[in-house]
Amino acid sequence: MTKPESAESEYDVVISGASIAGSAAAILLARRGARVALLERRSDPSAYKVLCTHSITANAYPVLDELGLVPALEKAGAVRNDARWYTRWGWIEPRPAPTGPGLPYAYNIRRSVLDPLIRSHAAETPGVDLLLGHQVTGLIDEAGRTVGVRASTPQGEREIRARLVVGADGKDSAVAKLAGIPTRQYENARFGYLAHFRDLPLHGGIGQTWFLEPDMAYAFPNDDGVTVLAVLPDKKHLPAFREDLEGSFLSFVRSLPEAPPIDSAERVSKIIGAVNYPLLSRDPTAPGIALIGDAALTGDPLWGVGCGWALQSAQWLATAVAPATTGHADLDTSLAAYARTHRRRLAPHQYLAADYAKGRRFNPMERLMFSAATRDGATARHMHLFASRLISPLQFLNPLALARAASVNLRHRRANASPAR
Structure with missing residues (x-):
């Protein structure tokens, strides 16, 4: 539910950003007894992230299950994300063992469907107040720790105090910047463009990824018969690529082994992308602050791990700090436990991704x-x-x-x- 401006502004947790990470954290913390203010700078409850792989890796399935979102995702047409990968030696095509269980999976689903779905789920969760049109402009500091935020709203500036401030506001996190949390940046030697196509048949009807060393491409089928098709070439190709964006994009796709037949499909979006998308890492905590999702760690988009890690980091945070946010444990100790989990689980993956982002061939x-x-x-x-x-x-x-x-x-x-x- 959306809380009126005149209501009480004291919470256990205030979260900046109501997309995947922020909404998931709000739900999980509120279920554990915390009173949560979930701030979203955009006023439209249907707002969503446009530039995304639109894929949730299987590591996040337990989080989706805990959130109770699996039935809603399947009803919305989310596609289970089986995949095959092209290499210079041929195709890698994972299949279940003849006598074993099925392969783990999660879902491909467009953010235009996923973001409003999880945000509305959060708004309906008792203990969560969704505050749309609230943009964090400052932090409230007392005795060297953060105890709340200042936010710009349609009705003017306001202060919202809480035991814990959570930055779930993406790779350009305002919370991280305002807190002075340093950012470690790793160059990405690839650029990327993607577009959405309807009725684009894929081999086996499943996702495809092409490791072209160093160039990359992927095609992920999503809900409503829409496939997200992305190309990630080496930056040395960027000047020529930008001279004719559409022609270069289509030509790149046509040249892929077992190329998807894009000429017979309907393109239903613009070709969008980023020419500079570095990998970012930040310390996931500071006194009174926790970062989750891309605010803590932004990976290389070619791996499609951002949504999964957003959900996982929200769950790790809720598990670690929920008792402290309601006054039943020490917050600093709890934040340290979250930081250890985050680093242990994700830092090795990020290290390998940053190395491969240099645009090298396979080692x-x-x-x-x-x-x-x-x-x-x-x-x-x-x-x-x-x-x-x-x-x-x-x-x-x-x-x-x-x-x-x-x-x-x-x-x-x-x-x-x-x-x-």
Whole structure:
């Protein structure tokens, strides 16, 4: 429900940003007893993020389930995100083991559907006050810690005090900037453009990703028969690409192996993108402050992990700090626990992504794993778990997995060796 301006302005938590991360955190904290002010700078409850992969990786399925959103997503037409990946050795096509369970999944769904859905779910949650048209302009500081925010609203400036301020306001987080939290930036040597197509058939009817070393592309089927198609070339191609954006985009897609037939599909959006999209990392906490989603860590869009990590970080935060926000635990200790979880779970993934964002070709370890995954079902399933962020880089590159990949490739070379003369 939307709270009137004249109502009490004291909360347990104030969250800046009512998209995926902020709305999820508001729901989870309120269910744990916190009184939450959920601020959204835009006044339109249907507002949504336009530039996005529109995919939620399988690591976030438990969060969707806890939020109670799975039935609503399926009713809205969300597509389970099975996928296959092209490499120079062929296609990696993960399939369930003959006697095993199905592959883990979450969903592809357009943000124009997802954002209003989760925001309305938050607004209907007892204990959450959704405050539209509220933009954070300052922080309230007392004795070296943040105890609330100042916000610009359609009715003028107001102060909102709370035990905890949460920045869920994206990669350009105003909360992080106002708090003086440093940003670590990693160059992205690729640029990206995407467009939406209706009635675009894909091989197997599932998502496709092309590793062209260093160029990339992906096609993700979404709700209502709409497919998000993106290209991420090396920046050395940018000047020529921008001379004829539409022609360059279409030509790039047509040149892909098993290219989607875009000439027979209907393009239902503009071609949009970003020519400079660095990876960002920030400390996820400061005294009285927590950052979640892209405000804490903005990954490389080619991996499609942003939505999943937004949901996970919201859940980690709620689990760690809920008792403290209602006065039943120490807030600083709870924030430290959240920060440890965030770093442990995401920093290794971000390290690898930042390295690959340099625009390099596959390194020897990647060549070993990717090539073996085109030839071996178990390795392909193992790679699916990593791509879904269900296992860590250390688990992905564990000794048994590396030994299996080496054995697979050795057998392949022997089987394809020329007969001795």
